[in-house]
Amino acid sequence: MRRRNSLTVEKDSDPELKQHPGRGASGPGEERNMKPFRRLGLVGKMKRIMMVLLLIYVSIPIIVKLFPSIQAKLIFLNFVRMPYFIDLKRPLDQGLNHTHNFYLEPEPGLRIGVWHTVPAQMWRAAQGKEGDWYDSTFASAHPIILYLHGNAGTRGGDHRVQLYKVLSSLGYHVVTFDYRGWGDSDGSPSEGAMTSDALFVYDWLKQRIEKSLPLYIWGHSLGTGVATNLVRRLCDQGSPPDALILESPFTNIREEAKSHPFSMVYRFLPGFDWFFLDAISANDIRFTSDENVNHISCPVLILHAEDDTVVPFHLGKKLYNAASQSKSLSGHKVQFVSFPSSLSYKHKFIYRSPELPNILSDFLGSAHPVVA
Numbered sequence: 004m005r006r007r008n009s010l011t012v013e014k015d016s017d018p019e020l021k022q023h024p025g026r027g028a029s030g031p032g033e034e035r036n037m038k039p040f041r042r043l044g045l046v047g048k049m050k051r052i053m054m055v056l057l058l059i060y061v062s063i064p065i066i067v068k069l070f071p072s073i074q075a076k077l078i079f080l081n082f083v084r085m086p087y088f089i090d091l092k093r094p095l096d097q098g099l100n101h102t103h104n105f106y107l108e109p110e111p112g113l114r115i116g117v118w119h120t121v122p123a124q125m126w127r128a129a130q131g132k133e134g135d136w137y138d139s140t141f142a143s144a145h146p147i148i149l150y151l152h153g154n155a156g157t158r159g160g161d162h163r164v165q166l167y168k169v170l171s172s173l174g175y176h177v178v179t180f181d182y183r184g185w186g187d188s189d190g191s192p193s194e195g196a197m198t199s200d201a202l203f204v205y206d207w208l209k210q211r212i213e214k215s216l217p218l219y220i221w222g223h224s225l226g227t228g229v230a231t232n233l234v235r236r237l238c239d240q241g242s243p244p245d246a247l248i249l250e251s252p253f254t255n256i257r258e259e260a261k262s263h264p265f266s267m268v269y270r271f272l273p274g275f276d277w278f279f280l281d282a283i284s285a286n287d288i289r290f291t292s293d294e295n296v297n298h299i300s301c302p303v304l305i306l307h308a309e310d311d312t313v314v315p316f317h318l319g320k321k322l323y324n325a326a327s328q329s330k331s332l333s334g335h336k337v338q339f340v341s342f343p344s345s346l347s348y349k350h351k352f353i354y355r356s357p358e359l360p361n362i363l364s365d366f367l368g369s370a371h372p373v374v375a
C-alpha cells in the first residue's frame with residue numbers, strides 16, 4: 004500500500020521535473036506567443052503554476068535546513084490549538100463533570116495545566132468540589148492512569164476526552180496535563196522539558212496516592228516517546244511504574260518523520276535525511292523508544308490500528324519486536340494488540356473499541372475496579 008503510494012508520488016513528480024528542461028528547449032518556438040500574463044493560454048498558466056510549485060517544493064528543504072527550529076515546531080505542533088475556543092479551566096464544557104482543573108509548577112514560576120478526572124461512579128460526589136476533595140480521592144482503592152498526550156491540541160482534545168471517559172467509567176482516576184508550551188501551560192516545548200514535566204507530575208502523584216495503589220502510564224502518539232523516556236528514567240531510579248501502555252507508538256522520531264504523510268513528497272529526494280532528519284536531531288529531538296525499551300522493566304502493552312496513517316502500523320509492530328527482544332523486559336508481560344482496518348480506528352479512535360475494557364483487564368491481570 005505504502006509502496007504503491009510512493010510509486011504514484013514519484014510518477015506524479017516526474018513530469019513536473021521534466022517539463023522544465025522541456026520548456027527551455029522549446030523556448031525559441033514559444034517566442035511569438037510571449038504576451039502579457041492574462042493572454043497566456045491554459046498551457047502557459049499551467050507552466051507558471053508548475054514553476055511556483057517547483058519553487059515551493061525546492062525552497063522548503065532549504066528553509067528547514069537554514070532554520071531547524073521550524074522542524075521542531077512541526078513536530079510539536081503545540082501552537083495548533085484544536086478545538087480553538089475551549090476553556091481549559093472548564094472541563095465541564097467537554098462533558099467532564101467530575102474533573103478538576105489545576106496548575107502545578109515543575110519549575111519556579113512555570114505553571115502547567117493539569118486535569119484530574121475521578122472514577123465515573125464518584126461523579127455525583129464530585130459536584131461542586133474543590134482541589135482538597137479531589138486530592139482526598141487518591142486515598143480510595145482506585146488505580147491511577149497518568150495520560151501523556153501527543154502533539155497538537157491540548158488535554159481537552161476530543162479523542163483524549165473520550166478516552167478519559169472510557170477509563171474513568173472503568174473505575175480509574177485519569178490525570179493528564181499539557182506539557183510546557185501546550186494549551187494554557189507556560190514555557191516552550193522540547194523533548195527534555197516534556198519528559199521532565201511528565202516526571203514532575205508522576206512524582207506529584209506518587210506523593211499523594213496510597214503506596215499499594217497501581218499507577219499506570221499511558222502515552223499516545225508523540226506522548227509514547229515521552230512515556231518511554233519517563234519510564235526509562237523511573238527504571239534507572241529503581242522505581243518502575245506498574246505498567247506502561249503505548250497507544251499508536253513509533254520506534255524513534257527519525258523513522259516516524261520519514262513515514263509521516265507530511266514528508267511523503269520529500270522522502271525519496273536524495274538528501275532527505277540531511278535536509279529534514281538531521282534538522283530534527285539538531286533540535287535534540289530523538290524520542291528513541293526502540294532504545295528505551297532496553298532499559299525498561301515493567302509490563303508493556305502496545306495498541307495500534309492497522310489503518311493508522313499518522314504513525315504507521317509497522318512502526319508499532321517494530322517497537323513491539325524490539326521490546327520482546329529486550330533483556331530488561333524479559334520476565335515482564337509484553338503484549339501487542341492490533342485493530343483491523345475494517346474498524347477504522349486510525350490514529351485517534353482506539354478508545355471506541357468495545358474490546359478495550361477486556362484488553363486492559365487481561366493485560367493488567369485484574370478486574371476493573373468499577374465497583375468499590
Ligand SMILES: *[C@@H]1O[C@H](CO)[C@@H](O)[C@H](O)[C@H]1NC(C)=O
Binds near residue numbers: 098099101123126168
Ligand atoms: C456526569 O458524568 C458521568 C460520568 O461520565 C455521567 O455518567 C453522568 O451522566 C454525568 N451527569 C450529568 C448530569 O451530565
